[in-house]
Amino acid sequence: xxxxxxxxxxxxxxxxxxxxxxxxxxxxxxxxxxxxxxxxxxxxxxxxxxxxxxxxxxxxxxxxxxxxxxxxxxxxxxxxxxxxxxxxxxxxxxxxxxxxxxxxxxxxxxxxxxxxxxxxxxxxxxxxxxxxxxxxxxxxxxxxxxxxxxxxxxxxxxxxxxxxxxxxxxxxxxxxxxxxxxxxxxxxxxxxxxxxxxxxxxxxxxxxxxxxxxxxxxxxxxxxxxxxxxxxxxxxxxxxxxxxxxxxxxxxxxxxxxxxxxxxxxxxxxxxxxxxxxxxxxxxxxxxxxxxxxxxxxxxxxxxxxxxxxxxxxxxxxxxxxxxxxxxxxxxxxxxxxxxxxxxxxxxxxxxxxxxxxxxxxxxxxxxxxxxxxxxxxxxxxxxxxxxxxxxxxxxxxxxxxxxxxxxxxxxxxxxxxxxxxxxxxxxxxxxxxxxxxxxxxxxxxxxxxxxxxxxxxxxxxxxxxxxxxxxxxxxxxxxxxxxxxxxxxxxxxxxxxxxxxxxxxxxxxxxxxxxxxxxxxxxxxxxxxxxxxxxxxxxxxxxx
Numbered sequence: 050x051x052x053x054x055x056x057x058x059x060x061x062x063x064x065x066x067x068x069x070x071x072x073x074x075x076x077x078x079x080x081x082x083x084x085x086x087x088x089x090x091x092x093x094x095x096x097x098x099x100x101x102x103x104x105x106x107x108x109x110x111x112x113x114x115x116x117x118x119x120x121x122x123x124x125x126x127x128x129x130x131x132x133x134x135x136x137x138x139x140x141x142x143x144x145x146x147x148x149x150x151x152x153x154x155x156x157x158x159x160x161x162x163x164x165x166x167x168x169x170x171x172x173x174x175x176x177x178x179x180x181x182x183x184x185x186x187x188x189x190x191x192x193x194x195x196x197x198x199x200x201x202x203x204x205x206x207x208x209x210x211x212x213x214x215x216x217x218x219x220x221x222x223x224x225x226x227x228x229x230x231x232x233x234x235x236x237x238x239x240x241x242x243x244x245x246x247x248x249x250x251x252x253x254x255x256x257x258x259x260x261x262x263x264x265x266x267x268x269x270x271x272x273x274x275x276x277x278x279x280x281x282x283x284x285x286x287x288x289x290x291x292x293x294x295x296x297x298x299x300x301x302x303x304x305x306x307x308x309x310x311x312x313x314x315x316x317x318x319x320x321x322x323x324x325x326x327x328x329x330x331x332x333x334x335x336x337x338x339x340x341x342x343x344x345x346x347x348x349x350x351x352x353x354x355x356x357x358x359x360x361x362x363x364x365x366x367x368x369x370x371x372x373x374x375x376x377x378x379x380x381x382x383x384x385x386x387x388x389x390x391x392x393x394x395x396x397x398x399x400x401x402x403x404x405x406x407x408x409x410x411x412x413x414x415x416x417x418x419x420x421x422x423x424x425x426x427x428x429x430x431x432x433x434x435x436x437x438x439x440x441x442x443x444x445x446x447x448x449x450x451x452x453x454x455x456x457x458x459x460x461x462x463x464x465x466x467x468x469x470x471x472x473x474x475x476x477x478x479x480x481x482x483x484x485x486x487x488x489x490x491x492x493x494x495x496x497x498x499x500x501x502x503x504x505x506x507x508x509x510x511x512x513x514x515x516x517x518x519x520x521x522x523x524x525x526x527x528x529x530x531x532x533x534x535x536x537x538x539x540x541x542x543x544x545x546x547x548x549x550x551x552x553x554x555x556x557x558x559x560x561x562x563x564x565x566x567x568x569x570x571x572x573x574x575x576x577x578x579x580x581x582x583x584x585x586x587x588x589x590x591x592x593x594x
Contacts, residue, residue, distance in 0.1 A: 063112075066119040069094045070127045077124050087124030095120045136202035138333065141191035142317075143168065145176045146326040148195055150333075162191060171429045195314055195330060200294075200337045201346055203311045204266065204362065207296065211352035213309070214264075217298035218353075221258040221265045228256065239267065239297045239365060244456060251342050251361055263345070264360035267297040268311075270367045272331075272377050274321045290316035292331060297365060325379050328445045335445045338362060342449065364449065366457055370464040378454045379420065379444035386505070386518055387440030391455045395505045398522035413453040420447050438509035494529040496593050501566045513558055520559040527551055528563075528590055545587055552583035560586070 062070070073091045076082040082090070095117060102113040109117070121127040139160065140148040147168035151160030166176040181189040208214050224240045236242050240258070245267065250257035258265055274290040292313040295304050303309055313334045316322065322330065340346070341362040351358045367374065371383050374390065381387040386396045392408040402408075419435065424443035426432040436442060446452045460469075476482045503521050527548060534540040552560065560582040564570050569589045571581040 062119045063116045065098065065116050069098060069120055073121075073124060073127050077128070084124050087127075091121060091124060091127060135206070136199040138197045138199065139191075140195045140197060140333070141180050142193040142195050142329075143176060143180055144178050144193075145170050146322045146329045147176065148329045148332070149180065164189075172427055172432070173429060193317065195316065197314045197333045198312055200311065200313065200334055200362075201341075204346075204360065205348055205351075207309070208264070208348060208351040208358070208360070213299065213303075214351055214353050216300060216303075217266060217296065218260070218264065220298050221260050224258045225256070225260070228258075238301070239269075245365065248363075248365070248451070251345070257361075257363065262358075264351075264358055265298075266360060266362040267365040268294040268362060269297055270294050270364050270377075272327075272367075272369050272373050274316075274373065277318065287318040288321040289318045290321055290330075292316070292334065294364075325442045325444070327376055328379075328443070331377075331445050335448050338364060339448050342451070363451065364446075364457070366459050367446070367454075368459045368461050371460050374458050374460055377444065378446060378458050379442035380454070381436070381440035385440060386515070390458050396503055396518065396522065398525075399502070411455050413455055416441055416454065417447055417452075420444065437515070438505065440505070492531045495531045496529055498529060498593075500525045503562070507562075511558060511562065513562075514556075517556045517559045520555045521562060524552065524555055524559060524563050524586075528586060545591065548590065549583050549587050552586055553579060557582070 070091075072094065073087055076090055077084070077087040098120070099109070099117055102109055102117070121129075138150060140150055141162045142148050143166040145166060145168055147166055149163055149166075151162060153160060162180055164179065164181060166178045166180055168176045170176055180192060182192050184190055207217070220238075220240050224245065228246060232243060232246060233241050239245060245258065246256075248257045249255070250259065250265075257267075271293045272290060274288045276287055277289045278287055292315075294311040294313065296309065296311075297304070299309060314330065316330050321327075341360070345359045345361050347357060347359050348354075349357050367377055369377055374380075375382055378390065380390050384397075388394055388397060388400060390411075392410055394402060394408060416439075419439040419441050420443045423432055423435045423439075423441065426435060432442075446454075503518060508518050530548070532541060532544045557579050560579060564582050564585055567586075567589055569585045571577055571585040
């Protein structure tokens with residue numbers, strides 16, 4: 050079991066040195082004294098104590114020398130004695146976004162980093178970019194860094210506050226006691242939701258919230274990117290990202306206070322990592338959470354457990370806006386045919402479907418299998434084929450045994466409800482906007498036909514490209530398009546000629562697929578060309594008119 054020491058260094062100092070350091074810390078934190086002024090306060094305090102000891106004894110005793118030696122030389126060192134600064138790890142970052150943790154030689158506090166990147170951005174390609182710059186002084190320093198704030202250190206800070214620890218334990222105990230009762234009709238907190246009521250813990254046959262005398266901590270993960278320079282007329286040019294978490298055990302009124310939030314790190318710009326490269330930045334956090342799930346973390350002491358406590362932490366929700374959610378989970382983007390991360394709705398033609406009784410949830414075990422197949426693919430071509438077929442790459446979140454993007458990947462309420470559903474209802478359905486004052490004329494179809502939807506397995510079996518898949522729905526619209534002046538034979542002839550030209554502009558594979566599904570395969574000749582399939586579809590339309 051991983052152990053986390055939670056004893057401030059100040060407790061290991063002599064009582065006289067503790068009081069001297071406390072004076073400087075109080076001046077810095079409570080009185081707002083600058084660091085330079087704080088350093089001045091620390092210096093005279095050391096001199097004053099040394100003179101006082103010499104007055105009582107012309108020669109400093111060993112205990113007096115020990116006290117003087119314990120006094121910090123600067124205010125920064127004094128703050129560290131109280132563990133008031135969080136534990137951080139500075140990673141060096143390559144241009145390919147791969148991160149490398151520091152290494153320390155025995156007995157040295159100076160970090161060392163590898164000279165070159167050994168990451169393979171693609172299975173066939175080694176990056177090999179230099180990671181360090183040579184300074185005028187001769188020192189070798191990282192070109193770019195990523196500072197990660199240790200999660201276990203953050204949680205130790207929460208557990209050092211008696212009221213916070215009590216809140217975190219009480220919500221688990223209340224849910225455990227209510228598991229035998231029916232679930233509430235109205236869910237007001239995450240701990241009343243079905244997911245946490247059914248969420249199995251790391252111990253077999255035991256719910257996660259059934260903590261006994263241990264700690265159980267549920268977190269929501271947030272990742273978002275923003276332009277640090279603000280919005281400009283020409284649009285966002287730079288992009289930085291924030292990785293943060295909030296403890297769902299805490300009540301809503303204290304959950305999102307800055308002192309209770311966890312900031313894992315800031316992803317520096319100028320551009321956000323593309324595709325699966327976000328994995329490099331969340332890897333340190335996921336590694337600690339994976340250890341917490343498998344082994345638990347033993348804290349040497351907490352506010353309500355002076356003798357120590359074992360704590361298990363999990364990510365229950367990943368709450369992001371829609372692009373960041375797909376980015377984090379390494380799913381196909383919002384403009385792809387894999388339009389939903391929760392169900393098997395496929396193809397952009399299904400946007401706006403409301404027949405929820407036909408929606409089928411995606412299988413998380415298959416998603417994990419597809420993601421691991423993509424990770425282990427030996428070539429870039431094979432990775433592209435797998436992504437085209439399944440719409441998923443590998444995410445570090447799959448290292449968590451309980452990760453299920455169909456239930457745990459959540460689009461935040463501001464984007465999903467306020468800027469999405471409500472805006473669509475008001476603007477498009479109710480028409481309460483100036484944009485619809487002169488709406489374009491929408492022509493009804495000439496006739497209705499229930500076309501067979503194109504599922505991803507069929508598209509993959511036919512080796513259809515993204516363009517060919519999109520052309521299937523476009524051809525469907527062409528086939529039911531309204532004929533102007535349908536009672537005039539000349540207009541019908543002109544419409545059929547125009548339809549034939551439009552169909553000839555489509556790809557052969559899309560035309561073949563639609564002819565097969567409509568059972569209008571052209572008569573067999575020595576060889577079938579695109580014109581044969583186009584004419585067969587034109588004849589199919591003429592039979593309806």
